[in-house]
Amino acid sequence: MADHHGTDTGSDAAFAARVAAPLRAAERLEPGFRERVMRQVRREGVPGVTALPVAVRPRRGAPRWLTGAGLAAAALAGVLLGRAAPPRAPTAASVARPDTVYVVKFVIAAPAAGTVALVGDFNAWDKQATPLRPTSQPGIWSVSLPLAPGRHEYAFIVDGGEWRADPAATRVLDDFGTESSIVTVGPAEVMRAT
């Protein structure tokens, strides 16, 4: 039997089987592997339940609010408008003053949801940490929280179990095969440059 590449797949299969046979021999780890892993696991504690440090001190006066750019028919992310910063090379983390607070508003349309939570690298992906609240507009949920300047990955958890990336934001497939969304926090000129 030949495939569309014109090679004989029958002899390929036979060759592969002969070559693979010795490779199928079992391999075992040194005894105590489980304990070596668990020693580190016990040091780290329960995953996803770590207190986040308060990284910034607010400047005098109200923090700058970064709000969404309006509702779309589907969900939308908090789009960021930064406070003015002195002209520098446009990278978010390098330009932002250390005591700058950026408050990001996350918004999603989920009319059928009973609960919506925000998870991300800023809350250790803990679905208990940041619930969204229904807004005055039916089916629209939101939450605002301070984020450090830089790039953040996030997603929404609907009804405790459904993972939902933000359809209006840039998406990324992480190393675990999970699709998350990206938000970059920083001054306005950084946002225009990215």
Next chain:
Amino acid sequence: MTQALRVESRSDGALVQAVLRGEVEAYGELVERYQDEYTRFAVRMLGTREDAEEVLQAAFLRAYRALPRCREPERFGAWLWHIVANECRTRATRRGRRERRFVRDEALLAAAVAPAVSDGDALEVIAQALDALPQDMREAFVLKHVEERSYEEMAEITGAGVSALKMRVKRACARLRELLEDFDG
């Protein structure tokens, strides 16, 4: 009168949820359940049991830290496969071709023509040839023909498409034929 105590093992999903509720020791059951499943793959990808153990430790710890992000806890094993494959890839890339485990041993390869080649020698010869393959071809060959995964499972593990994986397996076979002329029928 004695009564047998039946201890029922918990499902992957139950163990993951238990860990997330604070029962950290439940993760040990997952480690026990899966530690052997990936060892052979890691050894075939990296060449030594020592490297394989380091990578598997890293993979289990990485999975532990990311447990809140495991979307289908009942399929923890499949999710962990993805992490193990990634860790093997990262380690192999860092190690680079300058530090390949094998120097191509022409004498050993030549000796493979001898009629009485021991199983141990055959494994050594074939492992040398496998180590000479580009990483993506090696991974595809090992998953398909050593671990006997379907192409759909391989796509989930590697993130590559089925067509690409079939091409990698085909090219791996072709390259192995060149390296192992005397094993070819």
